[in-house]
Structures are given as structure tokens and as C-alpha cells.
Amino acid sequence: MSSSFLLGLHFSHATLAASGLSYNGLSITPAMGWDTYNAYALDYNETTIQDNADRLVSLGFRDLGYRVVIFDDAMTEKNRSSNGSLVENSSKFPSGLKSLVDRSLHSQGLQFGVYSSAGRFTCGGYPGSLGYEPADASWWASLGADYLKYDNCYNEGNSGTPKLSEHRYAVMSNALNSTGRDITYSLCNWGDDKPWEWASTISNSARMSGDIQDYFDRPAASCPCGPDEYYCQLPGYGCSVFNILGKASHITSKNQPGYWNDLDMLEVGNGGMSYDEYKTHFSMWAAIKSPLIMGNKLYDLSPEDYGILTNPAVIALNQDPQGSAIQRHLVEQTDNKDRWGVGEVQLWSGSLFGGDQVVAFVNAANSSRTISYDLVEVFGGVSTNEQAQQAWNLYDVWGNETVIPAASAAMVLNGTVGIEAVNEGRWYYNASETSWADGLASNDTLLLGTPAGRVEAAGTLSAEVPSHGIAMWRLRSADKGNTKKKRDEL
Numbered sequence: 052m053s054s055s056f057l058l059g060l061h062f063s064h065a066t067l068a069a070s071g072l073s074y075n076g077l078s079i080t081p082a083m084g085w086d087t088y089n090a091y092a093l094d095y096n097e098t099t100i101q102d103n104a105d106r107l108v109s110l111g112f113r114d115l116g117y118r119v120v121i122f123d124d125a126m127t128e129k130n131r132s133s134n135g136s137l138v139e140n141s142s143k144f145p146s147g148l149k150s151l152v153d154r155s156l157h158s159q160g161l162q163f164g165v166y167s168s169a170g171r172f173t174c175g176g177y178p179g180s181l182g183y184e185p186a187d188a189s190w191w192a193s194l195g196a197d198y199l200k201y202d203n204c205y206n207e208g209n210s211g212t213p214k215l216s217e218h219r220y221a222v223m224s225n226a227l228n229s230t231g232r233d234i235t236y237s238l239c240n241w242g243d244d245k246p247w248e249w250a251s252t253i254s255n256s257a258r259m260s261g262d263i264q265d266y267f268d269r270p271a272a273s274c275p276c277g278p279d280e281y282y283c284q285l286p287g288y289g290c291s292v293f294n295i296l297g298k299a300s301h302i303t304s305k306n307q308p309g310y311w312n313d314l315d316m317l318e319v320g321n322g323g324m325s326y327d328e329y330k331t332h333f334s335m336w337a338a339i340k341s342p343l344i345m346g347n348k349l350y351d352l353s354p355e356d357y358g359i360l361t362n363p364a365v366i367a368l369n370q371d372p373q374g375s376a377i378q379r380h381l382v383e384q385t386d387n388k389d390r391w392g393v394g395e396v397q398l399w400s401g402s403l404f405g406g407d408q409v410v411a412f413v414n415a416a417n418s419s420r421t422i423s424y425d426l427v428e429v430f431g432g433v434s435t436n437e438q439a440q441q442a443w444n445l446y447d448v449w450g451n452e453t454v455i456p457a458a459s460a461a462m463v464l465n466g467t468v469g470i471e472a473v474n475e476g477r478w479y480y481n482a483s484e485t486s487w488a489d490g491l492a493s494n495d496t497l498l499l500g501t502p503a504g505r506v507e508a509a510g511t512l513s514a515e516v517p518s519h520g521i522a523m524w525r526l527r528s529a530d531k532g533n534t535k536k537k538r539d540e541l
Contacts, residue, residue: 079309120163165196266291279297313341358454442530
């Protein structure tokens with residue numbers, strides 16, 4: 052593996068000046084990777100890690116940017132050693148964590164993600180890091196950690212005001228920085244005490260809601276706050292995609308390069324939603340700039356799930372160098388029952404690198420619907436908005452030129468061919484060879500989507516959107532000139 056490839060996996064602290072607002076120079080675009088918890092809970096081991104890490108590489112996920120592998124809870128023994136140190140779980144990892152990480156992760160260009168809680172115990176009842184921050188950070192660094200997911204269980208009452216929570220999480224931030232190792236810091240405090248107001252100066256991302264469940268819009272007593280209650284004093288768990296999306300809509304302006312609102316892990320591939328629901332889930336997580344952390348069994352993916360997770364035009368929205376999150380502008384009620392007071396038909400839009408725009412129509416109703424909005428509405432409802440008064444070329448990010456066909460995906464999944472060999476990489480983008488920023492700067496059409504016509508100045512966008520589905524476009528100024536077709540040779 053080339054040294055240039057390995058260097059590309061980390062932003063060093065020297066990146067801080069260029070990144071501007073990242074507190075440690077890391078996570079200039081949202082993190083991408085895979086986490087054990089949603090698919091395995093606490094029941095994972097060395098083989099689980101090896102198998103899924105190998106799939107990240109062989110299926111092309113690593114080279115799309117999915118690089119961090121997070122060991123989520125139960126990584127240690129139930130008790131600390133006599134000197135207070137964490138003790139690795141030898142029954143789960145008989146080769147030893149350092150050996151496993153070196154062999155299965157770092158040697159393959161993957162990153163090692165660890166987990167703990169800013170409390171006495173983790174959520175699974177293992178030793179938490181409250182009061183042990185410097186020692187635990189040093190231990191993780193000695194194992195080669197690149198990422199910390201830091202939970203909020205058993206916090207002994209050290210919450211209730213933003214300052215209390217900020218102080219508790221800042222202790223670990225300082226401890227990580229003191230190790231001398233680049234470690235991305237991801238808070239998982241469920242939106243407790245409004246982290247979007249304070250966490251950007253001490254971390255790279257923060258969870259903004261209760262835990263996700265593999266449902267599109269199913270209410271749950273365990274997730275008591277509705278999607279329009281963006282600050283929930285009992286965040287809970289079992290929250291649906293639509294619930295989290297509604298909460299996130301109120302705080303999308305709080306993202307910036309180096310700090311991202313975390314909408315929780317991706318459920319794509321776990322079987323609880325339809326194809327259209329998973330498309331909506333993935334599209335909106337990407338466009339809001341949430342970290343894209345898969346929580347599935349990579350050897351159980353369907354061709355359709357694989358096509359969603361590898362869509363380069365959607366991932367390009369997430370990894371866009373401008374770092375601006377899509378905004379919700381309009382909601383409309385339909386004939387179906389109201390979802391907790393939030394309109395089921397929603398219009399979202401936002402700006403992208405180089406003057407491009409992204410527009411999404413979300414249909415949370417129980418039937419398909421023709422949705423139409425004029426450009427004035429698309430761009431915030433101001434008739435004098437200059438963006439509404441120009442013509443745009445449309446690119447469908449879910450068009451047939453950006454989604455690998457099921458038959459081709461099946462061949463990759465069963466190992467018949469490698470992803471690079473499928474139609475000479477027509478549906479696959481290698482971000483290890485050419486970064487997302489460089490690909491966008493060179494107008495690589497694979498990152499734009501399928502050409503879908505043009506909307507004239509003050510014109511109207513319209514689409515038939517399936518139930519629980521999405522229509523999403525990248526808009527490029529018609530005055531920008533023709534886009535030269537360019538593909539990476541893979």
C-alpha cells in the first residue's frame with residue numbers, strides 16, 4: 052500500500068489552519084465507517100471484526116470513504132485492573148486488540164474506533180471513563196485508536212445544564228489531545244443539554260437525538276418526543292428515521308467543517324424498511340451532513356442495499372467540501388393522518404461546492420404523490436432571490452447512471468467480480484484515488500448524478516414521489532457551461 056494512500060486517511064493537526072473551525076483539525080468532512088452495535092449489540096468478537104473489515108475492503112466501501120471500524124461497547128472486561136487500567140476482553144479478542152487492529156484494520160487502510168461512556172459505566176455495564184479520562188485515552192492511543200464514540204450512560208447527575216455537560220465531555224477532549232495521536236472525538240449524548248450549542252469547540256460530532264430504530268415513521272413510547280420537539284429532555288431510544296429527521300431540521304445550521312450533528316447510525320441493510328424508505332434515510336443523512344456510519348452485517352447486504360450505500364452522487368453531497376447542511380423550507384399536510392404535527396410532504400434545499408444546489412422532495416405520506424414547487428419556494432420563498440431567477444441543469448442523484456444495477460451488485464456481493472471490474476467502474480467512485488473534493492472540482496459526472504433536464508428561471512420542479520420516498524437533484528447553473536463527461540479509469 053502506498054504511503055500517499057495511508058497519509059490520505061488522516062488529517063494531521065497541521066490541517067487546523069486550513070480547516071478554520073475544527074477544534075483538532077480532524078473531520079473536515081463527516082466521518083464514514085461501520086459500527087458493531089446495531090447489527091450485533093454486545094455480541095461481537097474478533098471474527099466479527101475481521102469478517103466485516105475484509106468486506107469493507109473487498110466491496111469497495113473503504114475506497115468510498117467508509118474507513119473507521121467502531122468496536123461499540125463490551126470491548127473490555129467487566130472490571131478494571133488493580134491499578135485502574137482498562138483490560139481488553141481476551142475471550143472476545145484472543146489474538147489481542149493491538150494485533151487485531153494492526154492486522155485487520157491499519158494494514159488495510161482502515162481506522163480503529165473505540166467506545167466508552169462519560170459515566171461510571173458504559174450503557175452495556177462495562178467500565179465507563181468518568182474520572183479515568185487521561186488513563187483511558189492513553190490506553191486507547193497505545194492500541195492505535197483513531198476515533199472515540201463517547202456515550203452518556205451512568206453520568207452520575209453530571210448533566211442538566213449545557214455547562215455541566217460541556218465540562219464533563221471537555222475532560223475527555225483534553226485527554227485525547229494530550230495523547231499526541233489524532234483521534235476523532237464523537238459525542239453520543241443524545242442531544243442532552245443541546246450539544247449543538249457548545250460541542251463544536253471540544254469535539255468533531257455530537258448525537259442530537261435518542262437512538263435510532265430500523266423504522267421509517269413508527270412512534271415508540273421509548274422515544275417520547277415528537278419530531279418537532281428538537282430539544283427533548285428524555286431522548287430515549289427506538290426513534291424512527293422520520294422522528295430524527297424532524298428534530299434535525301431545526302439545527303442544521305449548527306454544522307460546520309470539523310463539527311457535525313450526528314443523526315445516529317445508518318440502518319440500511321437491517322431489513323426493517325422498504326427500498327424507498329432506505330433511500331430517503333440515506334439521502335437525508337448524507338445531505339444534512341451526518342456522519343455516515345453503517346450499522347449492518349456487511350455479508351448479509353442485498354444488492355439493493357449495496358446500491359444505496361455505494362451511490363457516489365449521494366455520498367458526494369455528504370463529503371462536499373463546503374460543508375453546508377440541507378435546510379427544510381416547507382412542510383405540507385396531506386389527506387393522511389398528521390405525523391406528530393409535522394407535515395408529511397417536505398421541501399429541503401441547500402448550497403454546495405462551486406455554486407451547485409441540492410433539492411429534495413420528501414414524501415412521508417402513505418401513498419405516492421406528485422410534488423411540485425417553483426424555484427422561488429425552492430430557494431426560500433423570496434421572489435427576488437437571484438437563484439430563483441436563473442435557469443438550472445438538473446441531475447437526478449438516484450438516476451440509473453449513479454446506482455449500480457442489482458445484477459451487477461449481486462456479482463460483487465457474491466465475489467464473482469470485484470467492484471472495479473463491473474462495467475469498468477461505471478457506478479463506482481474510488482475516493483482513495485481521487486478525493487471527493489478533487490472529483491467535484493474536475494466535474495466528474497459520476498458525482499453529479501444522471502442528467503434530468505433543465506428548469507428555467509422562475510420555473511417549477513415536479514416529480515412523482517413514492518410513499519415514504521424521495522426525489523433529489525443536484526442543480527448546476529445553466530450558465531456554468533456544459534459539463535465535460537469524465538470517469539476515473541479503475
